[in-house]
Amino acid sequence: xxxxxxxxxxxxxxxxxxxxxxxxxxxxxxxxxxxxxxxxxxxxxxxxxxxxxxxxxxxxxxxxxxxxxxxxxxxxxxxxxxxxxxxxxxxxxxxxxxxxxxxxxxxxxxxxxxxxxxxxxxxxxxxxxxxxxxxxxxxxxxxxxxxxxxxxxxxxxxxxxxxxxxxxxxxxxxxxxxxxxxxxxxxxxxxxxxxxxxxxxxxxxxxxxxxxxxxxxxxxxxxxxxxxxxxxxxxxxxxxxxxxxxxxxxxxxxxxxxxxxxxxxxxxxxxxxxxxxxxxxxxxxxxxxxxxx
Amino acid sequence: xxxxxxxxxxxxxxxxxxxxxxxxxxxxxxxxxxxxxxxxxxxxxxxxxxxxxxxxxxxxxxxxxxxxxxxxxxxxxxxxxxxxxxxxxxxxxxxxxxxxxxxxxxxxxxxxxxxxxxxxxxxxxxxxxxxxxxxxxxxxxxxxxxxxxxxxxxxxxxxxxxxxxxxxxxxxxxxxxxxxxxxxxxxxxxxxxxxxxxxxxxxxxxxxxxxxxxxxxxxxxxxxxxxxxxxxxxxxxxxxxxxxxxxxxxxxxxxxxxxxxxxxxxxxxxxxxxxxxxxxxxxxxxxxxxxxxxxxxxxxxxxxxxxxxxxxxxxxxxxxxxxxxxxxxxxxxxxxxxxxxxxxxxxxxxxxxxxxxxxxxxxxxxxxxxxxxxxxxxxxxxxxxxxxxxxxxxxxxxxxxxxxxxxxxxxxxxxxxxxxxxxxxxxxxxxxxxxxxxxxxxxxxxxxxxxxxxxxxxxxxxxxxxxxxxxxxxxxxxxxxxxxxxxxxxxxxxxxxxxxxxxxxxxxxxxxxxxxxxxxxxxxxxxxxxxxxxxxxxxxxxxxxxxxxxxxxxxxxxxxxxxxxxxxxxxxxxxxxxxxxxxxxxxxxxxxxxx
Numbered sequence: 001x002x003x004x005x006x007x008x009x010x011x012x013x014x015x016x017x018x019x020x021x022x023x024x025x026x027x028x029x030x031x032x033x034x035x036x037x038x039x040x041x042x043x044x045x046x047x048x049x050x051x052x053x054x055x056x057x058x059x060x061x062x063x064x065x066x067x068x069x070x071x072x073x074x075x076x077x078x079x080x081x082x083x084x085x086x087x088x089x090x091x092x093x094x095x096x097x098x099x100x101x102x103x104x105x106x107x108x109x110x111x112x113x114x115x116x117x118x119x120x121x122x123x124x125x126x127x128x129x130x131x132x133x134x135x136x137x138x139x140x141x142x143x144x145x146x147x148x149x150x151x152x153x154x155x156x157x158x159x160x161x162x163x164x165x166x167x168x169x170x171x172x173x174x175x176x177x178x179x180x181x182x183x184x185x186x187x188x189x190x191x192x193x194x195x196x197x198x199x200x201x202x203x204x205x206x207x208x209x210x211x212x213x214x215x216x217x218x219x220x221x222x223x224x225x226x227x228x229x230x231x232x233x234x235x236x237x238x239x240x241x242x243x244x245x246x247x248x249x250x251x252x253x254x255x256x257x258x259x260x261x262x263x264x265x266x267x268x269x270x271x272x273x274x275x276x277x278x279x280x281x282x283x284x285x286x287x288x289x290x291x292x293x
Numbered sequence: 294x295x296x297x298x299x300x301x302x303x304x305x306x307x308x309x310x311x312x313x314x315x316x317x318x319x320x321x322x323x324x325x326x327x328x329x330x331x332x333x334x335x336x337x338x339x340x341x342x343x344x345x346x347x348x349x350x351x352x353x354x355x356x357x358x359x360x361x362x363x364x365x366x367x368x369x370x371x372x373x374x375x376x377x378x379x380x381x382x383x384x385x386x387x388x389x390x391x392x393x394x395x396x397x398x399x400x401x402x403x404x405x406x407x408x409x410x411x412x413x414x415x416x417x418x419x420x421x422x423x424x425x426x427x428x429x430x431x432x433x434x435x436x437x438x439x440x441x442x443x444x445x446x447x448x449x450x451x452x453x454x455x456x457x458x459x460x461x462x463x464x465x466x467x468x469x470x471x472x473x474x475x476x477x478x479x480x481x482x483x484x485x486x487x488x489x490x491x492x493x494x495x496x497x498x499x500x501x502x503x504x505x506x507x508x509x510x511x512x513x514x515x516x517x518x519x520x521x522x523x524x525x526x527x528x529x530x531x532x533x534x535x536x537x538x539x540x541x542x543x544x545x546x547x548x549x550x551x552x553x554x555x556x557x558x559x560x561x562x563x564x565x566x567x568x569x570x571x572x573x574x575x576x577x578x579x580x581x582x583x584x585x586x587x588x589x590x591x592x593x594x595x596x597x598x599x600x601x602x603x604x605x606x607x608x609x610x611x612x613x614x615x616x617x618x619x620x621x622x623x624x625x626x627x628x629x630x631x632x633x634x635x636x637x638x639x640x641x642x643x644x645x646x647x648x649x650x651x652x653x654x655x656x657x658x659x660x661x662x663x664x665x666x667x668x669x670x671x672x673x674x675x676x677x678x679x680x681x682x683x684x685x686x687x688x689x690x691x692x693x694x695x696x697x698x699x700x701x702x703x704x705x706x707x708x709x710x711x712x713x714x715x716x717x718x719x720x721x722x723x724x725x726x727x728x729x730x731x732x733x734x735x736x737x738x739x740x741x742x743x744x745x746x747x748x749x750x751x752x753x754x755x756x757x758x759x760x761x762x763x764x765x766x767x768x769x770x771x772x773x774x775x776x777x778x779x780x781x782x783x784x785x786x787x788x789x790x791x792x793x794x795x796x797x798x799x800x801x802x803x804x805x806x807x808x809x810x811x812x813x814x815x816x817x818x819x820x821x822x823x824x825x826x827x828x829x830x831x832x833x834x835x836x837x838x839x840x841x842x843x844x845x846x847x848x849x850x851x852x853x854x855x856x857x858x859x860x861x862x863x864x865x866x867x868x869x870x871x872x873x874x875x876x877x878x879x880x881x882x883x884x885x886x887x888x
Contacts (some may be wrong), residue, residue, distance in 0.1 A: 027409045094327035183328035215327055223321040228329035236321055237330050243335055243885050 005108060005147055012279045013112050022156040046070045080119030083203065084110055085165065085283075086153065088132075090182055093155035095212025097275035101154040102210050103179040105278045111146045112176060113292070120172075123149060125173045126164045127179075128157035158230055162190040170201035177206040181215070186223025188257055195265045205267030206291060209258060212274040214250060217242060296751050301368035308358055315354045356880045360873055367869040380479040382422045382438065384468060385410045387483035389427040389452060392838035395485060395584040396503035402500040403454055406483040409498055410449050410529045413481055414442055423473065428464035429457035430775050452645060456587070456774025456813060458837035460486045468493060490782035503584035505531035507555065508835035509539075509577045509591035516569060518717040525577050525591070528837045529555035537580040541565055543572040553579070572826055574815050577586065588839045592815050592830035594770040601763045604638070606631055607646035613662070616755035617644075641763045656761040658732040663739040664665035664703055669728060670711075670735070673704040673730065674676060678717050678738065681745075685714040687725075692754055697745040703737040711735070725761060732762050768829045775834055780818065793818040 041117045041290055049058060049069035062070040079170045092100040107123060123134040134149045155240045161180060170176070185192055198205045223238045237243060255271055262269040268289045270279050286292050326332065386411055414423060422438040424447045435448045461484045472478050472493060480495035482488060488497055496545060510526040516522075529535045531875040534556050541549040549565045577591040607613060608629050617625045623641075628634070631648055643654050644855070646662040653659070653668065666672050678699030683692060702722050707713060711726030722737040736758075740746050745754075772778055780801055791799045791807075794814025801807070801811040813833055819826040833839070 049392060091327040099327070127675050181327060183330055185330040187330075187331075212327070218326075220324055222326040225321045226329050226332045227323055227325045229325045229327060231329070233333070235329050235336050237332055237336050237339070243339070245339065247331055247334050254331070 005105070005151065007137055008276065009105065009108075013109055017045050027060040038203075042099060045073045045119045047073060080114060080117065081172040082110065082114045082119055082121045083170070083174060083176040084169050085119065085124045085125060085126055085131070085168075085176065085178045085180075086150075087159055087161060087178070087180030088153060088155050088157075089125045089180075090160035091181055092210070094229065095214055095274050097212055099151075099181060099210045099212050099274045102272060102274040102276075102278075103208075104111055104150045104153065106179055106208060106210075106272065106281065107177075108147060109278060110280055112143055115143045115146075120174075121146065124168065125153050126159050126161060128159055132163050162194055166197055167196050170198075170203060174204070175206060176201075177208060179208045179210065179252040181211055182207070182209050182254070182258055183215075187254070188261070191258060192261050195261055195267060199267070200266045205262060205265060206270070207267065208272055209255065209271045210274055211251070212238075215271070216248070218247065296369040296371050297370050303363045304361070304368070305363055305367050307509075311357055311361065312354065315351070317523050320811075322692060348689050353880065353883060356876055356883070360880070362877050363869050363873045363876070367866050370864070370866055372864045372866075380417075380421065380477055382424075382472075382475045383413070383417055383481045384424040384426065384429060384471060384476035384478065385413060385449075386426045386461055386468060386480060386482045386484075387452065387465050388429075388482075388486065389455050389457075389459050389555035390838055391430040391456045391587070391834050392460075392487075392840075393702070394454055394456075394587055395500075395501070395506070395841075397500070397502050397584075401452050401454070402485045402502060404453070404468075405500055406498075407449050407452060410481070411446050414445055414449075417442075421544065423659060425823040426464055426467065427452055428459065428692050429455050430459035430463065431457075432464035432467045432468070433500055446766065454868070456810070456831065456833060458773075458775045458834040460484065461488050465490065465493070468495075475648055481668055484742040488639070494789065498860070502841060503531075504841060505533040505535065506584040506839055507531065507537070507553075507578060507579050508585070508588035508839040509533045509583070509832070510560075510590055510616065510835050510839075512541075512577050512591050514575065514593065514595055519569050521567050521569050521595075523549075523567065523575060525565075525870045526560060527553065527555070527563065527579065528560040528835070528839070529557060530835070531583060531841045532557055535581070535583075539563060540578045540580070543567070543574070543817075544574060548575075555733060564737065574830060584841055585833070585839055588833040590813070591832050592771075592813075594815065594828050594830045602639075603639040603642045603644060603759070603763070604628065604634065604640040605644045605646065606634075606648050607644070608648065610646050610662075610740060612740045612751070613644070613646055613755070616746075618751040619752050620756055620759045620763075623759065642759060655731070658734075660734045660736070660758060660762055662736040664705060669733060670708045671706045673706060675701055676704045676720070678702045678722075678742070681715050681717045681722050681743070683713060686714045686722075687712070688714055689753075689757060692750055692757065695748065695750040695754070697739045697744040697748055699745075701738070701742050705735065705737055723758075725758075732763055734758050768827055770829055770832045772829060773830060773834045774813065774838075777831055778829070778831070782805065788821065790819050790821060792819075 004195075046059065046062065047070065051073050053071050057071050059070045059072045062068070074099075086103050086107050088100075092103060094100075111121045111123065121142075125132040125134075161178075161182075163186060165178070176193070182191065195205055195207075213281060221239050221241075223236065223245075226235050226237055227233070259269040259271075268291055270285050270289055270291070273284060282292070298472050348590075373729040377827070387403075389403065393401065393406065393665050395402050410425070417423065420440055422440055424437050424439070425435040425445060425448055427435060435452070450658070452630075461482055468480055472480065478494060479719050480493050482490060482495055482497045483500065484497065485500045485502060487499075488499060507527065510528055512523065512525045514521050514523045522785070523541065525539070526543070527539060534554075536552075536554045537549045539553050540547060546828065548567055551563055553561065555561060574595060575593040577593070581589075582688050583589070595627070603617060603620070603623050603625045605613065605617060605625055605627045606629070609625065614625070614627065617623070626640070626687045631645075631652060634652060635653075639653070640657050642658050642660060644660045644662065647665070649661060649665045649667050661667070661669075663668075664672055665756050677702050680695050681699055683695055686693075699717055699722060701722060702717055704720060707721050707724050707727070708726065710728050711721075711724040713721035715721070715723040718736070723735070725732070725734045727733070745751050768778060768780055780791075781804060787803055789803055791801045793799070793816055813831050815828050815830050816829050816886045817826065842854050
């Protein structure tokens with residue numbers, strides 16, 4: 001599995017993490033600056049006292065000078081909780097540039113960035129039989145564990161994303177990143193339920209859809225016996241340019257549907273092509289979506 | 294729409310093979326994908342749109358079947374006909390002259406003309422009254438106003454080739470009279486010669502021939518001093534220069550050969566000298582193939598007894614001399630003294646005009662005018678004449694009404710072997726009979742005592758008498774196609790046996806006329822006992838029928854463009870080929886699009 005995470009990958013990863021942090025507005029106190037004002041030692045500023053503020057935080061020195069009650073504000077430091085779910089169904093094991101590999105790379109990258117910022121990362125492999133959770137880990141030493149865990153992951157079987165996600169328990173506010181191809185029949189309803197559930201569980205929802213070139217731009221013609229590698233379903237279609245056009249427009253509709261659903265619940269949707277460079281994905285796609293900063 | 298060929302329909306068997314190929318091709322290849330959800334959706338969408346989508350799915354197959362069908366259609370040479378549809382009367386005039394034997398693309402004009410006539414009939418609405426006329430030297434109506442198309446077609450099939458000269462001009466008057474009463478008619482003229490049909494509502498279909506034609510127009514001979522000098526005239530009647538060879542055969546043996554170089558329109562006369570031999574006929578032949586093959590061979594029968602000799606013993610009877618001068622094929626030798634006749638001199642006919650001596654010839658036939666005493670019959674003296682009338686039906690029709698006045702006549706006792714032809718009262722003034730194998734005719738008056746020489750019928754009567762008395766050949770030697778061949782055997786035969794050049798044997802009546810000479814070459818006539826045998830030749834009328842039109846069909850049609858031409862028939866093959874090309878382009882484009 002060395003091919004998944006090579007030297008080049010780590011080099012890029014290091015480069016990325018120096019510059020970036022995962023932005024998080026919810027979560028426990030930790031080694032990151034939250035946008036919320038809190039109780040850290042780092043002074044942030046003053047504001048006038050309003051009824052109900054903690055008495056203990058009134059700056060009496062300022063009162064002495066201005067005869068007005070001011071509250072001293074401090075930057076709150078919170079520990080981020082990142083849940084990264086990887087769809088481990090057979091459909092992810094597809095493409096010349098394997099979608100599964102890309103999913104693992106993204107998961108590893110995001111884990112690395114999070115751990116680098118003393119955040120808590122939980123990796124969940126979504127499998128047919130349920131979610132296989134890696135130990136919730138914190139601290140740089142845990143990254144090694146994550147990497148070895150990711151390397152040992154296998155993509156096989158059918159996965160029901162909805163039922164698997166819904167079985168997960170979320171105790172902390174945090175970010176849930178779901179990496180999948182989202183190729184689910186009657187997907188709209190299921191995916192909406194997933195998004196709803198995660199939002200209900202106070203999770204910032206991030207969906208990363210990975211598709212390979214073969215899925216986006218199939219180049220075969222004529223009558224084909226199309227076999228679903230995950231479900232083993234077969235369908236015989238005579239493929240003409242018109243059919244291909246129809247297919248592509250369907251792919252686009254599906255993507256738009258996903259984007260719309262996620263956005264509706266305040267989440268982020270990112271589409272990734274499996275043949276793309278991981279550096280580009282992290283630095284451009286995720287950054288542009290203001291996921292990193 | 295009609296078709297010239299049916300055989301391309303055979304290629305329809307390729308269509309099941311094509312479909313089979315598609316069925317075999319249909320065996321689809323497995324294609325694993327990460328998820329088939331979208332394909333399933335599309336499949337369902339396609340099923341909803343089924344008929345159209347299925348068509349699109351198989352569009353290449355349909356295109357290919359269309360292309361095959363169109364190629365078959367194009368090979369069938371289809372054409373649309375615009376003419377003949379709205380007319381209740383149509384007349385088809387088919388040129389049947391010898392020139393229609395001209396060839397273009399291995400088919401004679403007459404056969405092509407027959408095919409066009411039948412197609413034209415096919416294009417006519419049911420109930421159209423169809424008349425068929427063939428025309429060569431005479432116009433002949435084969436069918437009049439028939440609505441039975443199959444009968445008309447059978448009649449067309451029965452039209453045989455002819456070697457008669459002539460053209461459709463001969464038929465125009467007939468057509469004019471036939472169409473005079475008709476308001477709604479069309480006449481279709483099918484010919485190979487330029488034709489102006491005037492005000493007749495008609496179409497002319499010109500049949501093209503090969504552009505070159507060389508013909509042997511004549512072969513003649515003369516026997517002199519143990520040699521035969523032969524002369525032959527050859528003309529280049531085509532539009533191309535000719536170079537080739539002329540071969541002269543004595544029956545089937547090659548006698549002479551000569552090279553020929555003839556420019557367009559040039560005529561050449563060839564002379565040959567051969568030793569006199571015992572050959573019956575000469576055959577000339579030209580090498581090479583041209584528009585009319587029939588005029589490349591010429592037969593010349595060499596009989597030496599064409600000219601007959603008549604001895605006229607008379608004291609300057611100008612009337613008789615003038616009348617005899619028009620007798621054909623006869624040399625008239627005159628004398629006024631019977632003692633001049635030598636035993637050695639033999640004549641076909643002896644005419645004794647008032648002079649009759651002891652001498653009576655034992656060969657040839659005899660005409661006695663104003664007889665004196667003789668040993669054939671008794672002359673009883675002279676008597677007053679009167680009006681002379683024809684009493685025998687043997688005399689030709691055109692002489693039957695003849696009358697003349699004789700002031701005096703000889704009274705004779707008509708012998709039992711004779712039969713009276715003209716009488717004055719009860720007295721015979723002209724009788725004819727056969728005595729001791731000699732035909733004898735007797736005129737019982739002096740021409741000077743009658744007004745007969747003043748009558749228009751006089752030379753005809755003399756010609757008739759001479760014709761009866763001169764023993765001629767059964768037939769002449771050489772004929773040109775279209776000439777009536779008169780079989781004129783001795784009266785002792787009722788029937789004669791005619792052998793055609795191809796060896797077919799016919800029994801013909803004596804004194805009949807062969808009008809339809811359906812073969813060119815040397816014919817043979819004999820009696821059933823083979824006691825005599827004569828041959829004669831029939832040749833192509835090249836000087837009348839061998840010329841190839843200088844102008845192209847297009848030129849003629851342009852000149853007579855108001856009369857139309859074969860334009861009534863629209864050949865749609867080029868349009869079909871264009872469509873095929875278009876479909877191939879469409880298929881290519883679709884193929885490149887990945888269908």
